[in-house]
Amino acid sequence: MNKLYGLLGHPVGHSMSPLMHNDAFTHLGMKGYYHAFDVPEVELKEAVDAFRLLNISGFNVTIPHKVAIMNLLDEIDEEAVMIGAVNTVVNMDGRYIGYNTDGRGYLTSLLKTIDRPLHECNVLVIGAGGAARGVATVLANEGVALLTIANRTITKAIEIKDNYQSYRHANITVVSMSEAEDNLGLYDIVINTTSIGMSPNVNDVPISIQHAKPSVVLSDLIYNPILTKWLIQGEAKGLKTHNGVGMFVEQGALAFQLWTGKYPDTERMTELVRKQLG
Ligand code: ATR
Numbered sequence: 001m002n003k004l005y006g007l008l009g010h011p012v013g014h015s016m017s018p019l020m021h022n023d024a025f026t027h028l029g030m031k032g033y034y035h036a037f038d039v040p041e042v043e044l045k046e047a048v049d050a051f052r053l054l055n056i057s058g059f060n061v062t063i064p065h066k067v068a069i070m071n072l073l074d075e076i077d078e079e080a081v082m083i084g085a086v087n088t089v090v091n092m093d094g095r096y097i098g099y100n101t102d103g104r105g106y107l108t109s110l111l112k113t114i115d116r117p118l119h120e121c122n123v124l125v126i127g128a129g130g131a132a133r134g135v136a137t138v139l140a141n142e143g144v145a146l147l148t149i150a151n152r153t154i155t156k157a158i159e160i161k162d163n164y165q166s167y168r169h170a171n172i173t174v175v176s177m178s179e180a181e182d183n184l185g186l187y188d189i190v191i192n193t194t195s196i197g198m199s200p201n202v203n204d205v206p207i208s209i210q211h212a213k214p215s216v217v218l219s220d221l222i223y224n225p226i227l228t229k230w231l232i233q234g235e236a237k238g239l240k241t242h243n244g245v246g247m248f249v250e251q252g253a254l255a256f257q258l259w260t261g262k263y264p265d266t267e268r269m270t271e272l273v274r275k276q277l278g
Contacts, residue, residue, distance in 0.1 A: 004054065005034040005259060008047060008069070009062035012036040016276050017060055020252050023272055024264035032057075032260070041068065048072045048096070058090045058259035060252075066130060073098040082164070083137045085130055088255040101254035102131070102247070103138035106221070108254070109246030114189065114217055122146040122186055126177075126206050127193035128156035131221055135193055140164045140172065147172045148187070150180035150207075177207065184211040191219040197228035205230040212239060223248050226277055245273055 007017050013036075021034035039047040044065055051059065061069045066085040070076060073086065074095040080086050086098035114121070123144045125136050128151035139147055149172065151157040157174040164172055175183070184190065184207070196206040202225055209218065209230070218234040223244035231241040249269045257263045 002031045002033050003057040005032060005057055006051070006059040007034070007036040007062060008039050008044070008059055008065055009036070010038055010040050010064060012038045012062070015062070016248070016273055017252060019272055019276060020249070020269050021256060024256055024269065027265060027268060028260075028262055030260065030262070039065070041065070044068055045072060052094075052096070055094070056091065058088070058255070060255055061087050061089065070098060072096075079103065079137060079141065082141075083134050085134065087251065088258055090258050099255075099258055100134060101251040101258070103134035105249075105251030105254050106135050106247040107138045107142065108250040110189070110217075110219060110242060112246065113219070113240065113242040116188070119143045120145055121188040122148070123189045123191065124148045124150060124180055124184070124187040125191050125193060126150050126180070128153065128160055129193065132193040133160060135191060135221070136160055136164065136172075145171070146186075148175055148180070149173075150175050150177050152177060181208050182211065184209065184216075185213045187213070187216060189217045189219060191221070192228075192230060193221050195222070197230050198222045199224045203229055205233065209234055209237065209239070212237070214238070216240070217242055220244055221247055223273075224277060226274070245270060245277070249273055 015036050018034050018036050025032035041064055069086050076098040080098050080100035083100045086100055088099045088101050090097045121144050123139055125132050149157040149160055161172045161174050192206040194206055196204045217240045219242040220228050220231050221244045222228050226243050234241045249266050253264050253266045
Protein backbone atom coordinates (compact mmCIF):
# COMPACT_ATOMS: atom_id res chain seq x y z
CA MET A 1 0.00 0.00 0.00
CA ASN A 2 1.16 3.56 -0.72
CA LYS A 3 2.43 5.36 2.36
CA LEU A 4 1.45 9.00 2.62
CA TYR A 5 3.88 11.75 3.65
CA GLY A 6 3.37 15.47 3.69
CA LEU A 7 4.41 19.02 4.30
CA LEU A 8 2.58 21.29 6.75
CA GLY A 9 3.11 24.97 6.09
CA HIS A 10 1.54 28.23 5.00
CA PRO A 11 2.01 29.07 2.20
CA VAL A 12 3.39 25.93 0.52
CA GLY A 13 2.66 26.70 -3.15
CA HIS A 14 6.30 27.23 -4.10
CA SER A 15 7.74 24.36 -2.07
CA MET A 16 10.15 22.11 -3.94
CA SER A 17 9.83 19.34 -1.33
CA PRO A 18 7.03 17.38 -3.13
CA LEU A 19 9.09 17.26 -6.31
CA MET A 20 12.20 16.11 -4.45
CA HIS A 21 10.54 13.43 -2.29
CA ASN A 22 8.21 12.03 -4.94
CA ASP A 23 11.13 11.66 -7.33
CA ALA A 24 13.09 9.83 -4.60
CA PHE A 25 10.19 7.40 -3.99
CA THR A 26 9.93 6.66 -7.72
CA HIS A 27 13.69 6.40 -8.19
CA LEU A 28 14.03 3.96 -5.28
CA GLY A 29 10.98 1.96 -6.43
CA MET A 30 9.17 2.67 -3.17
CA LYS A 31 5.44 3.06 -2.66
CA GLY A 32 5.27 6.52 -1.16
CA TYR A 33 3.57 9.78 -1.97
CA TYR A 34 4.38 13.25 -0.58
CA HIS A 35 1.83 16.05 -0.65
CA ALA A 36 2.08 19.70 0.45
CA PHE A 37 -0.78 20.71 2.78
CA ASP A 38 -1.44 24.44 3.05
CA VAL A 39 -2.56 24.86 6.67
CA PRO A 40 -2.95 28.27 8.35
CA GLU A 41 -1.81 28.69 11.97
CA VAL A 42 -5.31 28.46 13.49
CA GLU A 43 -5.87 25.05 11.88
CA LEU A 44 -2.58 23.41 12.83
CA LYS A 45 -4.04 21.25 15.64
CA GLU A 46 -6.91 20.02 13.46
CA ALA A 47 -4.45 19.20 10.70
CA VAL A 48 -2.25 17.13 13.03
CA ASP A 49 -5.36 15.36 14.42
CA ALA A 50 -6.38 14.56 10.84
CA PHE A 51 -2.87 13.27 10.08
CA ARG A 52 -3.14 10.96 13.11
CA LEU A 53 -6.56 9.73 12.01
CA LEU A 54 -5.28 8.97 8.53
CA ASN A 55 -2.08 7.43 9.95
CA ILE A 56 0.15 9.67 7.82
CA SER A 57 3.61 8.05 7.92
CA GLY A 58 5.65 11.21 8.34
CA PHE A 59 5.73 14.86 7.45
CA ASN A 60 7.83 18.00 7.18
CA VAL A 61 6.91 21.19 8.96
CA THR A 62 7.77 24.61 7.61
CA ILE A 63 7.05 28.30 8.21
CA PRO A 64 5.07 29.29 10.28
CA HIS A 65 4.61 26.02 12.23
CA LYS A 66 8.13 24.88 13.20
CA VAL A 67 7.77 25.99 16.84
CA ALA A 68 4.01 25.57 17.39
CA ILE A 69 4.10 21.94 16.21
CA MET A 70 6.24 20.98 19.21
CA ASN A 71 3.26 21.02 21.60
CA LEU A 72 1.29 18.67 19.37
CA LEU A 73 3.80 15.80 19.23
CA ASP A 74 4.38 12.76 21.48
CA GLU A 75 8.15 13.07 21.76
CA ILE A 76 10.90 15.41 20.56
CA ASP A 77 14.49 14.52 19.73
CA GLU A 78 17.14 16.19 21.96
CA GLU A 79 18.75 18.28 19.21
CA ALA A 80 15.35 19.57 18.06
CA VAL A 81 14.67 20.63 21.66
CA MET A 82 18.00 22.51 21.70
CA ILE A 83 17.18 24.20 18.40
CA GLY A 84 13.68 24.94 19.65
CA ALA A 85 12.03 23.91 16.38
CA VAL A 86 10.87 20.79 14.52
CA ASN A 87 10.94 20.40 10.74
CA THR A 88 10.42 16.62 10.46
CA VAL A 89 7.92 14.31 12.14
CA VAL A 90 8.12 10.51 12.08
CA ASN A 91 5.18 8.21 12.78
CA MET A 92 6.63 5.55 15.08
CA ASP A 93 3.88 2.95 15.66
CA GLY A 94 1.24 5.67 15.94
CA ARG A 95 3.38 8.07 18.00
CA TYR A 96 4.55 11.28 16.34
CA ILE A 97 8.24 12.01 17.05
CA GLY A 98 9.70 15.42 16.16
CA TYR A 99 13.19 15.99 14.72
CA ASN A 100 15.07 18.88 13.23
CA THR A 101 17.07 18.01 10.11
CA ASP A 102 17.80 21.64 9.13
CA GLY A 103 20.93 21.95 11.24
CA ARG A 104 22.30 18.46 10.41
CA GLY A 105 21.39 19.00 6.74
CA TYR A 106 23.37 22.22 6.78
CA LEU A 107 26.33 20.50 8.42
CA THR A 108 26.33 17.60 5.93
CA SER A 109 26.40 20.07 3.07
CA LEU A 110 29.05 22.31 4.64
CA LEU A 111 31.37 19.37 5.32
CA LYS A 112 31.42 18.66 1.58
CA THR A 113 32.79 22.16 0.99
CA ILE A 114 35.39 22.76 3.71
CA ASP A 115 38.77 21.09 3.51
CA ARG A 116 39.92 21.35 7.11
CA PRO A 117 38.51 19.77 10.27
CA LEU A 118 35.56 21.68 11.69
CA HIS A 119 37.03 21.63 15.19
CA GLU A 120 39.95 23.77 13.94
CA CYS A 121 37.64 26.41 12.44
CA ASN A 122 36.59 29.78 13.83
CA VAL A 123 33.01 30.24 12.69
CA LEU A 124 30.94 33.42 12.47
CA VAL A 125 27.15 33.02 12.31
CA ILE A 126 25.30 36.13 11.11
CA GLY A 127 21.72 36.27 12.38
CA ALA A 128 19.94 35.02 15.48
CA GLY A 129 16.58 33.76 14.21
CA GLY A 130 15.32 30.20 13.76
CA ALA A 131 17.75 29.35 10.97
CA ALA A 132 20.70 30.63 13.02
CA ARG A 133 19.62 28.46 15.98
CA GLY A 134 19.61 25.35 13.79
CA VAL A 135 23.07 26.03 12.42
CA ALA A 136 24.59 27.25 15.72
CA THR A 137 23.26 24.20 17.60
CA VAL A 138 24.87 21.62 15.36
CA LEU A 139 28.11 23.59 15.20
CA ALA A 140 28.16 23.84 19.01
CA ASN A 141 27.36 20.11 19.31
CA GLU A 142 29.97 19.12 16.72
CA GLY A 143 32.59 21.38 18.29
CA VAL A 144 34.27 24.26 16.48
CA ALA A 145 37.34 26.19 17.67
CA LEU A 146 35.27 29.35 18.16
CA LEU A 147 31.60 30.06 17.48
CA THR A 148 30.70 33.74 17.23
CA ILE A 149 27.19 35.05 16.67
CA ALA A 150 26.54 38.53 15.26
CA ASN A 151 23.10 40.01 14.83
CA ARG A 152 21.47 43.38 14.21
CA THR A 153 19.55 42.89 17.47
CA ILE A 154 22.36 41.79 19.74
CA THR A 155 20.10 40.68 22.63
CA LYS A 156 18.80 37.82 20.44
CA ALA A 157 22.36 36.60 19.83
CA ILE A 158 23.05 36.73 23.59
CA GLU A 159 19.94 34.59 24.20
CA ILE A 160 21.29 31.90 21.87
CA LYS A 161 24.70 31.97 23.53
CA ASP A 162 23.20 31.70 27.05
CA ASN A 163 20.98 28.83 25.95
CA TYR A 164 23.84 26.78 24.46
CA GLN A 165 26.26 27.41 27.23
CA SER A 166 23.78 25.85 29.61
CA TYR A 167 23.74 22.66 27.47
CA ARG A 168 27.34 22.29 26.32
CA HIS A 169 30.39 24.25 27.39
CA ALA A 170 31.00 25.43 23.86
CA ASN A 171 33.25 28.41 23.19
CA ILE A 172 30.63 30.94 22.05
CA THR A 173 30.98 34.72 21.77
CA VAL A 174 28.61 37.45 20.66
CA VAL A 175 29.68 40.55 18.74
CA SER A 176 27.93 43.49 17.09
CA MET A 177 27.69 43.54 13.29
CA SER A 178 30.32 46.28 13.06
CA GLU A 179 32.75 44.36 15.31
CA ALA A 180 32.19 41.28 13.16
CA GLU A 181 32.91 43.30 10.03
CA ASP A 182 36.11 44.82 11.45
CA ASN A 183 37.38 41.43 12.71
CA LEU A 184 36.22 39.28 9.79
CA GLY A 185 39.80 38.15 9.24
CA LEU A 186 39.50 35.99 12.40
CA TYR A 187 37.06 33.56 10.80
CA ASP A 188 37.51 30.46 8.64
CA ILE A 189 33.78 30.12 7.91
CA VAL A 190 31.26 32.99 7.76
CA ILE A 191 27.61 31.95 7.54
CA ASN A 192 24.69 34.18 6.56
CA THR A 193 21.51 32.84 8.15
CA THR A 194 19.48 36.02 7.61
CA SER A 195 17.20 36.73 4.67
CA ILE A 196 19.45 39.60 3.50
CA GLY A 197 20.02 39.10 -0.23
CA MET A 198 17.04 36.80 -0.75
CA SER A 199 14.84 37.38 -3.80
CA PRO A 200 13.43 39.97 -4.45
CA ASN A 201 16.01 42.03 -2.45
CA VAL A 202 18.91 40.60 -4.41
CA ASN A 203 21.12 43.70 -4.12
CA ASP A 204 21.50 43.54 -0.33
CA VAL A 205 24.51 41.95 1.40
CA PRO A 206 24.66 40.86 5.06
CA ILE A 207 28.24 41.99 5.83
CA SER A 208 31.22 43.58 4.09
CA ILE A 209 33.88 41.03 3.16
CA GLN A 210 36.62 43.64 2.89
CA HIS A 211 38.57 42.15 5.81
CA ALA A 212 37.93 38.46 5.02
CA LYS A 213 40.95 36.17 4.99
CA PRO A 214 41.82 34.58 1.63
CA SER A 215 41.12 31.02 2.87
CA VAL A 216 37.64 31.82 4.27
CA VAL A 217 34.52 29.92 3.20
CA LEU A 218 31.49 32.19 2.73
CA SER A 219 28.31 30.21 3.33
CA ASP A 220 24.83 31.53 2.59
CA LEU A 221 21.67 29.62 3.60
CA ILE A 222 19.72 31.41 0.87
CA TYR A 223 19.02 29.34 -2.26
CA ASN A 224 16.87 31.82 -4.15
CA PRO A 225 18.88 33.19 -5.86
CA ILE A 226 21.31 30.27 -5.85
CA LEU A 227 24.22 32.72 -5.81
CA THR A 228 23.46 35.78 -3.70
CA LYS A 229 25.20 39.08 -4.35
CA TRP A 230 27.30 38.38 -1.24
CA LEU A 231 28.57 35.08 -2.68
CA ILE A 232 29.16 36.71 -6.08
CA GLN A 233 31.29 39.34 -4.32
CA GLY A 234 33.17 36.53 -2.58
CA GLU A 235 33.81 34.66 -5.82
CA ALA A 236 35.03 37.86 -7.46
CA LYS A 237 37.62 38.07 -4.67
CA GLY A 238 38.61 34.45 -5.25
CA LEU A 239 36.99 33.22 -2.01
CA LYS A 240 35.40 29.79 -1.59
CA THR A 241 31.59 29.90 -1.42
CA HIS A 242 28.82 27.55 -0.31
CA ASN A 243 25.19 28.25 -1.28
CA GLY A 244 21.89 27.18 0.30
CA VAL A 245 20.89 24.48 -2.21
CA GLY A 246 22.96 21.86 -0.37
CA MET A 247 21.25 22.52 2.97
CA PHE A 248 17.80 22.34 1.40
CA VAL A 249 18.59 19.04 -0.31
CA GLU A 250 20.31 17.48 2.72
CA GLN A 251 17.56 18.43 5.20
CA GLY A 252 15.14 16.69 2.83
CA ALA A 253 17.39 13.66 2.40
CA LEU A 254 17.78 13.27 6.18
CA ALA A 255 14.00 13.52 6.64
CA PHE A 256 13.51 10.89 3.93
CA GLN A 257 16.00 8.65 5.72
CA LEU A 258 14.21 9.09 9.06
CA TRP A 259 10.91 8.07 7.43
CA THR A 260 12.09 5.20 5.25
CA GLY A 261 15.51 4.10 6.51
CA LYS A 262 16.89 4.84 3.04
CA TYR A 263 19.21 7.71 2.14
CA PRO A 264 18.18 9.05 -1.28
CA ASP A 265 20.42 10.08 -4.17
CA THR A 266 21.25 13.68 -3.20
CA GLU A 267 23.02 14.44 -6.49
CA ARG A 268 19.79 13.65 -8.29
CA MET A 269 17.84 15.80 -5.80
CA THR A 270 20.30 18.68 -6.30
CA GLU A 271 19.87 18.51 -10.07
CA LEU A 272 16.08 18.63 -9.71
CA VAL A 273 16.18 21.59 -7.34
CA ARG A 274 18.68 23.51 -9.48
CA LYS A 275 16.52 22.95 -12.56
CA GLN A 276 13.44 24.14 -10.70
CA LEU A 277 15.24 27.27 -9.48
CA GLY A 278 16.32 27.97 -13.05
P1 ATR B 1 14.56 32.60 10.22
O1 ATR B 1 13.67 31.59 10.89
O2 ATR B 1 14.62 32.48 8.72
O3 ATR B 1 15.92 32.64 10.82
P2 ATR B 1 13.72 34.89 11.74
O4 ATR B 1 13.60 34.05 12.93
O5 ATR B 1 12.67 35.91 11.45
O6 ATR B 1 13.85 34.02 10.41
O7 ATR B 1 15.17 35.66 11.82
C1 ATR B 1 15.58 36.55 10.84
C2 ATR B 1 17.05 36.93 11.10
O8 ATR B 1 17.48 37.78 10.02
C3 ATR B 1 17.26 37.75 12.36
O9 ATR B 1 18.56 37.52 12.84
C4 ATR B 1 17.13 39.19 11.84
O10 ATR B 1 17.76 40.17 12.62
P3 ATR B 1 17.00 40.81 13.90
O11 ATR B 1 17.04 39.76 14.99
O12 ATR B 1 17.77 42.01 14.24
O13 ATR B 1 15.58 41.10 13.45
C5 ATR B 1 17.84 39.06 10.52
N1 ATR B 1 17.44 40.08 9.54
C6 ATR B 1 16.39 39.99 8.69
N2 ATR B 1 16.33 41.10 7.91
C7 ATR B 1 17.39 41.88 8.27
C8 ATR B 1 17.91 43.14 7.82
N3 ATR B 1 17.33 43.82 6.83
N4 ATR B 1 19.02 43.63 8.43
C9 ATR B 1 19.63 42.94 9.42
N5 ATR B 1 19.19 41.75 9.89
C10 ATR B 1 18.09 41.22 9.31
